[in-house]
């Protein structure tokens with residue numbers, strides 16, 4: 001096989017994989033797991049795992065024992081407005097969908113030798129690579145497709161300190177990139193961040209729970225423009241504002257190394 005046909009086949013495998021990621025939000029709902037000891041509201045549903053996963057990896061967006069009562073309250077608030085499984089496999093319900101979250105989606109893909117060229121065995125998603133629950137990034141994303149917006153409930157752990165007692169600006173930027181990037185992927189398929197503008201308005205206390213809300217401004221060809229704000233959970237305090245530009249990419253962009 002020539003180098004060129006190797007490359008084309010690799011691009012096809014990766015294309016299938018990234019399509020699988022985008023379809024996360026359009027697959028039928030299935031019952032969510034709950035692991036929080038204080039959880040008492042009825043189980044709602046989440047989107048199903050894509051078929052490209054060969055087994056069921058841990059879903060980091062589900063509650064764990066480190067989640068504060070405020071984090072749980074908000075989780076229950078949005079989860080109760082998610083699509084729910086009704087009788088006879090039918091679904092009904094709310095406008096929101098919870099997005100599952102894994103620490104290394106590519107590991108679970110079946111892509112053969114071609115994908116192995118970009119899968120690094122020790123690679124982990126930046127925001128999901130600390131084992132201790134609650135130590136760093138605890139978050140869950142919900143998407144509202146009708147309103148083309150996303151909300152993330154984020155609890156910042158002690159390893160994210162920047163100024164004493166407060167969250168590092170880079171950690172906030174990471175979460176903004178993560179939330180707007182996921183939102184852009186839901187809206188437009190495979191994308192990369194081209195531009196991110198951030199205004200830090202007030203510091204985020206370490207250990208606090210905040211809301212990160214992302215909304216679509218406009219789509220123009222390959223460009224998806226998104227706005228984002230980080231606020232206290234009651235909305236009274238604005239912590240951070242951002243705008244982001246994402247460019248749709250052909251998967252061969254990643255194989256070429258940009």
Ligand SMILES: CCCCCCCC(=O)SCCNC(=O)CCNC(=O)[C@H](O)C(C)(C)COP(=O)(O)OP(=O)(O)OC[C@H]1O[C@@H](n2cnc3c(N)ncnc32)[C@H](O)[C@@H]1OP(=O)(O)O
Nearest residue numbers: 177178181182191192193194195223245247248249253258
């Ligand atoms: C599950 C977890 C989700 C997490 C999501 C996280 C997302 C990320 O962090 S991605 C990592 C960070 N981003 C990167 O590394 C990207 C690096 N940059 C690149 O690869 C490329 O520059 C890329 C793909 C953005 C654009 O390259 P390319 O596709 O060749 O576009 P290019 O032809 O230069 O430009 C296309 C258009 O976009 C515009 N454009 C490109 N870059 C910018 C920019 N930075 N600002 C404004 N406009 C831009 C161009 O002006 C052009 O506009 P027009 O068509 O109107 O003339």
